[in-house]
Amino acid sequence: MSETDFATRDIRTGRLDQIDYDNNFEDLHAPLSRHEAMVEAERCYFCYDAPCMTACPTSIDIPLFIREIAADNPSGSAKTILNQNILGGMCARVCPTETLCEEVCVREEAEGKPVKIGQLQRYATDHLMATAKEHPFKRAASTGKRVAVVGAGPAGLSCAHRLAMHGHDVTIFEARAKAGGLNEHGIAAYKTTHNFAQLEVDFVLGIGGIEIKNNQALGRDISVEQLRDDFDAVFIGVGLGNTNDLGLEGEDNDGCLDAVDYIEKLRQTDDLSSLPVGRDVVVIGGGMTAIDIAIQTKLLGAENVTIAYRRGQDGMNASLYEQELAQTHGVVIRHWLQPTALISNDANEITGIELEYTSQENGKLSGTGEKIKLEADQVFKAIGQKFDSSVLSDAGIELEARRIKITEDGKTSLAKVWAGGDCVAGGEDLTVESVEDGKLAAESIHAFLTR
Amino acid sequence: MADLTTDFLGIKSPNPFWLASAPPTDKAYNVERAFEAGWGGVVWKTLGSEGPPVVNVNGPRYGAIFGPDRRLMGLNNIELITDRSLEINLQEMTEVKKRWPDRAIIASIMVPCEEQAWKDILPRVEETGVDGIELNFGCPHGMSERGMGAAVGQVPEYIQMVTEWCKKYYSKPVIVKLTPNITDVRYPARAAKAGGADAVSLINTINSIVEVDLDNFAPVPTIDGKGSHGGYCGPAVKPIAMNMVAEIARDPETAGLPISGIGGISTWKDAAEFISLGCGNVQVCTAAMTYGFKIVQEMISGLSEWMDQKGYDSIDDFVGRAAPNVTDWKYLNLNYVTKAKIDQDLCIKCGRCHIACEDTSHQAITDLVDGARKFEVIDEECVGCNLCVNVCPVDSCITMEQISGVDPRTQKEIDPNYANWTTHPNNPSAVTEPAE
Ligand SMILES: Cc1cc2nc3c(=O)[nH]c(=O)nc-3n(C[C@H](O)[C@H](O)[C@H](O)COP(=O)(O)OP(=O)(O)OC[C@H]3O[C@@H](n4cnc5c(N)ncnc54)[C@H](O)[C@@H]3O)c2cc1C
Numbered sequence: 001m002s003e004t005d006f007a008t009r010d011i012r013t014g015r016l017d018q019i020d021y022d023n024n025f026e027d028l029h030a031p032l033s034r035h036e037a038m039v040e041a042e043r044c045y046f047c048y049d050a051p052c053m054t055a056c057p058t059s060i061d062i063p064l065f066i067r068e069i070a071a072d073n074p075s076g077s078a079k080t081i082l083n084q085n086i087l088g089g090m091c092a093r094v095c096p097t098e099t100l101c102e103e104v105c106v107r108e109e110a111e112g113k114p115v116k117i118g119q120l121q122r123y124a125t126d127h128l129m130a131t132a133k134e135h136p137f138k139r140a141a142s143t144g145k146r147v148a149v150v151g152a153g154p155a156g157l158s159c160a161h162r163l164a165m166h167g168h169d170v171t172i173f174e175a176r177a178k179a180g181g182l183n184e185h186g187i188a189a190y191k192t193t194h195n196f197a198q199l200e201v202d203f204v205l206g207i208g209g210i211e212i213k214n215n216q217a218l219g220r221d222i223s224v225e226q227l228r229d230d231f232d233a234v235f236i237g238v239g240l241g242n243t244n245d246l247g248l249e250g251e252d253n254d255g256c257l258d259a260v261d262y263i264e265k266l267r268q269t270d271d272l273s274s275l276p277v278g279r280d281v282v283v284i285g286g287g288m289t290a291i292d293i294a295i296q297t298k299l300l301g302a303e304n305v306t307i308a309y310r311r312g313q314d315g316m317n318a319s320l321y322e323q324e325l326a327q328t329h330g331v332v333i334r335h336w337l338q339p340t341a342l343i344s345n346d347a348n349e350i351t352g353i354e355l356e357y358t359s360q361e362n363g364k365l366s367g368t369g370e371k372i373k374l375e376a377d378q379v380f381k382a383i384g385q386k387f388d389s390s391v392l393s394d395a396g397i398e399l400e401a402r403r404i405k406i407t408e409d410g411k412t413s414l415a416k417v418w419a420g421g422d423c424v425a426g427g428e429d430l431t432v433e434s435v436e437d438g439k440l441a442a443e444s445i446h447a448f449l450t451r
Numbered sequence: 452m453a454d455l456t457t458d459f460l461g462i463k464s465p466n467p468f469w470l471a472s473a474p475p476t477d478k479a480y481n482v483e484r485a486f487e488a489g490w491g492g493v494v495w496k497t498l499g500s501e502g503p504p505v506v507n508v509n510g511p512r513y514g515a516i517f518g519p520d521r522r523l524m525g526l527n528n529i530e531l532i533t534d535r536s537l538e539i540n541l542q543e544m545t546e547v548k549k550r551w552p553d554r555a556i557i558a559s560i561m562v563p564c565e566e567q568a569w570k571d572i573l574p575r576v577e578e579t580g581v582d583g584i585e586l587n588f589g590c591p592h593g594m595s596e597r598g599m600g601a602a603v604g605q606v607p608e609y610i611q612m613v614t615e616w617c618k619k620y621y622s623k624p625v626i627v628k629l630t631p632n633i634t635d636v637r638y639p640a641r642a643a644k645a646g647g648a649d650a651v652s653l654i655n656t657i658n659s660i661v662e663v664d665l666d667n668f669a670p671v672p673t674i675d676g677k678g679s680h681g682g683y684c685g686p687a688v689k690p691i692a693m694n695m696v697a698e699i700a701r702d703p704e705t706a707g708l709p710i711s712g713i714g715g716i717s718t719w720k721d722a723a724e725f726i727s728l729g730c731g732n733v734q735v736c737t738a739a740m741t742y743g744f745k746i747v748q749e750m751i752s753g754l755s756e757w758m759d760q761k762g763y764d765s766i767d768d769f770v771g772r773a774a775p776n777v778t779d780w781k782y783l784n785l786n787y788v789t790k791a792k793i794d795q796d797l798c799i800k801c802g803r804c805h806i807a808c809e810d811t812s813h814q815a816i817t818d819l820v821d822g823a824r825k826f827e828v829i830d831e832e833c834v835g836c837n838l839c840v841n842v843c844p845v846d847s848c849i850t851m852e853q854i855s856g857v858d859p860r861t862q863k864e865i866d867p868n869y870a871n872w873t874t875h876p877n878n879p880s881a882v883t884e885p886a887e
């Protein structure tokens with residue numbers, strides 16, 4: 001073992017050969033072949049009042065779509081899926097199925113091997129997207145109503161699609177140059193390969209009646225008030241614009257990075273070898289973002305990647321499956337450690353991190369006083385995102401737990417304004433939940449516009 | 452280890468597993484491989500008359516039905532009898548019999564329905580030294596269009612006549628192979644017996660179209676855009692074959708007539724079931740064509756293992772044991788009352804029992820109990836039909852249990868004595884003493 005050395009840093013680009021980048025960032029799960037899909041589909045019992053269907057936030061009729069696959073009708077299957085969840089293709093790739101539909105599959109209960117619902121969903125939706133000559137849904141006759149959707153993430157796209165289907169005209173205002181939200185900028189690269197996020201955006205827009213205006217940010221280029229004046233209804237799905245800080249000295253030093261920002265760069269680059277990555281990487285956090293940055297830096301060639309999380313394994317937001325995925329990629333997960341100081345060299349570059357052991361009593365977490373130091377060329381912050389309420393200006397939209405407060409069907413406290421996705425209070429921050437939020441809000445808007 | 456040797460019509464074989472007359476027995480090469488693998492006997496692929504042999508189609512001959520994971524459940528074929536010359540077949544049969552004296556070899560024959568044709572071929576078959584003959588009255592396609600095979604097997608008088616000729620011109624056992632493509636299999640069986648047959652074998656294949664190609668709107672297998680009905684066999688036909696075997700076994704007119712069971716036999720268990728219904732041995736075709744000859748090893752070990760467990764020393768110990776328990780509906784005990792019972796520890800809560808009973812039967816299984824997902828039998832509604840048992844994906848999770856006392860469904864006391872339809876008050880032609 002090498003001596004712990006906090007003086008020298010090793011951050012480099014191009015740690016790997018091109019072929020290794022290609023292999024490392026290929027599909028996490030290879031798509032099922034037709035035969036594999038048929039065999040897997042036959043495992044489904046076509047349950048009555050299926051528990052999997054109840055567990056799916058978008059209530060996809062899972063037994064039906066799987067039976068359609070088994071009956072060699074993958075296009076019909078895809079329509080069953082997309083009817084409930086227009087981003088069914090992305091959800092099939094990114095849903096933590098182990099805590100959703102597959103967790104409650106009766107075959108999980110029976111033998112610990114659930115039907116591979118996510119992979120079957122991908123099989124069907126991929127089939128439709130690859131073979132369909134036209135968009136699977138038709139627009140209703142035009143209502144002449146116009147709706148503004150802010151943010152082209154899963155929530156916004158889902159809302160826009162459902163509104164377009166009902167015959168309304170939709171304008172999406174998107175701050176970034178590209179649509180897709182975190183599908184395009186945040187999800188781990190190996191979950192959505194081969195530019196799938198953009199293909200899916202094109203697919204969604206294929207219904208017609210949706211116009212996207214890029215580089216239009218709420219709070220900068222447009223305001224809630226203005227949209228309320230110009231449109232018959234407004235949907236806000238801007239996600240979470242800010243991330244949490246460690247609150248330690250040296251956070252601006254070279255090598256202390258925001259995980260979400262780094263992943264966005266990773267997702268947008270054409271050349272993975274251009275990304276600088278350290279030999280020793282420490283990730284702070286315990287959620288999906290922590291797992292994703294840890295695995296991806298490992299895949300970029302980092303030698304030692306450690307996730308430090310301040311509570312025990314049960315406390316981690318990342319599912320057990322995600323944790324094990326990180327571990328099989330060689331990531332070390334250490335629990336009960338909280339950061340107390342960043343260690344930098346004279347050039348204000350990160351060289352390590354000091355952590356303190358923690359313990360929990362009566363739900364209260366506290367440091368034990370015992371500390372360790374870990375060498376680190378890069379320290380990634382993955383300790384949560386937060387809603388940037390400044391985008392709302394002073395429109396008078398009520399917040400709850402620092403996010404937008406909504407009713408069950410997505411209404412905000414301000415008339416004519418709905419919201420959904422990560423930027424609203426309650427629920428888990430998942431793609432599939434955002435899709436559902438967008439869909440429910442669209443139905444509510446539709447009811448309002450046609451009342 | 453149990454003794455599997457069988458003596459069927461005086462023909463000895465080391466085990467009751469024979470290969471049915473079909474491609475696996477078409478020539479010496481296959482048959483010797485089968486014997487090496489352990490098969491007890493073969494019925495050689497059906498021979499035709501002297502002269503130019505029949506020709507087969509040169510396109511596909513088979514179609515199939517599949518279960519999950521492309522497990523072959525039913526096979527359909529449009530193959531004819533042997534397309535090799537009679538001379539070569541007879542010569543090979545002679546040689547193989549010499550080399551394998553302990554195995555059974557039966558010659559299957561199909562020649563026109565004229566006495567001369569049989570008179571010509573039988574002495575030549577006799578010369579080969581094989582153990583007996585089987586009359587192919589079953590082939591349902593192609594040959595039947597030429598007045599042979601099933602065309603004979605469907606007319607009891609012809610069966611009797613041809614069987615008589617065979618007994619006249621051939622000294623060894625004569626087995627008549629029956630076609631299932633008939634309304635009541637007892638008539639051809641009786642005709643065979645009347646003609647002097649030593650045994651019947653059944654079933655041959657069932658007329659079938661297994662698939663329609665929806666792109667070309669033609670049956671599969673498709674030969675240049677057209678298809679013809681084929682003969683169906685394999686696991687899917689086993690229930691039909693077993694019923695026909697039982698019909699013959701329990702028909703007073705044919706009771707005691709030896710039977711060679713054929714149709715969908717794939718494992719030792721299938722074989723044991725046929726034997727218990729009254730078969731002296733069994734013949735296999737599709738299972739061998741699906742997996743190769745090695746399957747006989749499983750059949751041998753499975754059957755002897757089971758016989759050891761049950762304490763049966765020889766096949767004879769259980770031949771026909773199930774036949775007396777096959778009866779007419781009217782003799783079933785109407786005082787035998789059962790209710791389904793769900794083992795909650797095994798139940799995985801798929802809800803199939805509930806929806807099957809709710810939508811299509813007697814509304815006798817809950818889906819919620821005290822607001823929670825739970826599947827329980829409502830004894831007041833359950834008629835004991837067994838549907839839930841059959842649709843439940845978990846083995847032994849639902850069982851049928853006999854009850855006594857008051858039946859919660861009818862609110863009536865259950866009579867502990869046997870009583871059947873013949874005496875039932877709702878039967879307009881009821882008698883007072885139960886018939887049996
Ligand atoms: C690293 C990471 C990994 C994740 N992995 C998974 C996963 O594997 N599975 C899963 O289910 N979920 C995952 N999530 C969560 C998931 O991505 C989000 O729950 C989901 O994308 C939220 O959708 P949304 O539409 O609410 O917001 P977003 O996807 O964030 O989309 C919001 C959109 O609004 C735009 N926008 C923002 N501000 C403005 C403004 N002022 N004006 C106009 N437009 C604006 C943004 O540019 C963006 O396009 C992950 C999240 C992260 C950060």
Ligand SMILES: Cc1cc2nc3c(=O)[nH]c(=O)nc-3n(C[C@H](O)[C@H](O)[C@H](O)COP(=O)(O)O)c2cc1C
Nearest residue numbers: 471472473497528587655684685714715735736737
């Ligand atoms: C391809 C094929 C060819 C057959 N040819 C003959 C035949 O020539 N003579 C005959 O008596 N039966 C023939 N049969 C019927 C079989 O001997 C047997 O009766 C039938 O397949 C049922 O048994 P199984 O379910 O084990 O296949 C043939 C069956 C198949 C599949």
Ligand code: SF4
Nearest residue numbers: 056091095100101118
């Ligand atoms: S959307 Fe996600 S949770 Fe719902 S069925 Fe599909 S994979 Fe499962």
Ligand code: SF4
Nearest residue numbers: 044045047052105106
């Ligand atoms: S719970 Fe599992 S087996 Fe039942 S319908 Fe859903 S996927 Fe199929």
Ligand code: SF4
Nearest residue numbers: 798799801802804843
């Ligand atoms: S079919 Fe079987 S496993 Fe399914 S709910 Fe009924 S008893 Fe339980």
